[in-house]
Amino acid sequence: MKSFIEYGPNSDFPIENLPYGVFTSPKNDIKHIGVAIGDWILDLNVISHLFDGPLLKDKQNVFKEEKLNAFMGLTKSHWIEARSTLQNLLDVSNSTLQNDSELKQSAFVKQSEATMHVPAEIGDYTDFYSSIHHATNVGIMFRSKENALMPNWKHLPVGYHGRSSSIVISGTPIHRPYGQTLPVEGADPHFGPCRLMDFELEVACFVGGPPTALGQRVTAKQAEDHIFGFVLMNDWSARDIQKWEYVPLGPFTAKNLGTSVSPWIVTVEALKPFAVDNYPQDPTPFEYLRHDDKFNFDIRLEVDIQSEKSPVVTTICRSNYKYLYWTAKQQLAQQTVTGCNLRPGDLLGSGTISGDTVDSYGSMLEISWKGTKPIRLLNGEERKFLQDGDTVILRGYCINEHGVRIGFGNCSGKLLPVVPFNG
Secondary structure (H helix, E strand, O other), rough: EEEEEOOOOOOOOOOOOEEEEEEEEOEEEEEEEEEOOOOOOEOOOOOHHHOOOOOOOOHHHHHOOOHHHHHHHOOHHHHHHHHHHHHHHEEEEOHHHHHHHHHHHHEEEHHHHHHEOOOOOOEEEEEEOOOOOHHHHHHHHOOOOOOOOOOOOOOOOOOOEEEHHHHHHHHOOOEEEEEEEOOOOOOOOOEOOOOOOOOOEEEEEEOOOOOOOOOOOOOOHHHHHHHEEEEEEEEEEHHHHHHHHOOOOOOOOOOOEEEEEEOOEEHHHHHHHHHHOOOOOOOOHHHHHOOOOOOEEOEEEEEEEEEEOOOOEEEEEEHHHEEOOOOHHHHHHHHHOOOOOOOOOOEOOOOOOOOOOOOOOOOOHHHHOOOOOOOOOOEEEEEEEEOOOOOEEEEEEEOOOOOOEEEEEEEEEEEEEEEEEOO
């Protein structure tokens, strides 16, 4: 398979990928749905009439929307047909788009000239806690090695409902928040700026398929029909606020200050060649959480920090999506086991993804071990937690033995100083 659009071997967006996003451009300030190919965006609004397969010929309107929800709300078969159509149109042997100079001129936009937007209207957002190494590390820090995992952890994917209104696109700055903390155990709480700001390295999946009804369950074996694709996610976290407020109901304002997502949704079909064995689970989960097929993926994940004081970038984490104990299918099954309904565009976060070594830990909380082991950046600065002016950059990609790379692009955000509180 070869595209007539040229790109280098290290491109995140070869013809084997074709992730979906939403953008505006100098050509048009109205949001359009696009697909990334090399350094370009193929505008699906412009070529919607070319989706003429048996399933999509009467659904071309979904490519003229300003968000992906309508397309997401179709079936897995529709998504596969769309992918096949796009690969055929972009193939070097196909003249339909390649030789139509007028259409090609209007259909392609340089990524460097486009502004990306959150790709879907996110109605609901759930964040899970599905990395066994991360959960164990946090448990050891705040309880003990003997009681690191709570009794329920290996029986169900633990999660909480987050705040969808504060999910922002990569590149959006985040302000250090105010909140209540307890600097000294047993003393009175303190109100002021967060002192322990952190990132969380996550991968999130967008829900797709027709909406489910209230009361309808989706088991892990059925879940793939409801998983549209994946993005990188940084769930910014105020650790000192979180520690004081999370008992007894869990994360709240420590997490709702902002959650960054990468702009391109990588589809399940693009990731399937990189499927690996699911993490061994003991005890065996209940039937509704079981699936025999592989649904963990060899996605290499990296986190960089760039200080405002220096152009030097330091990679502080190299992790992998395959370290997740609970798969996205199991997360979705747990979400719906009570009959909770799903809607296209809902977002399910994986939770922080950590490996079993310090250089694979997916948060500053773990890397610095609660601030007791500062790390040194390449420019000589030290970090226990994030400082104002720091830019956090998440990257993710798969690569096979032939060098084909399926990338997610970047998920970045800069931490700005606290907004003065005058209330």
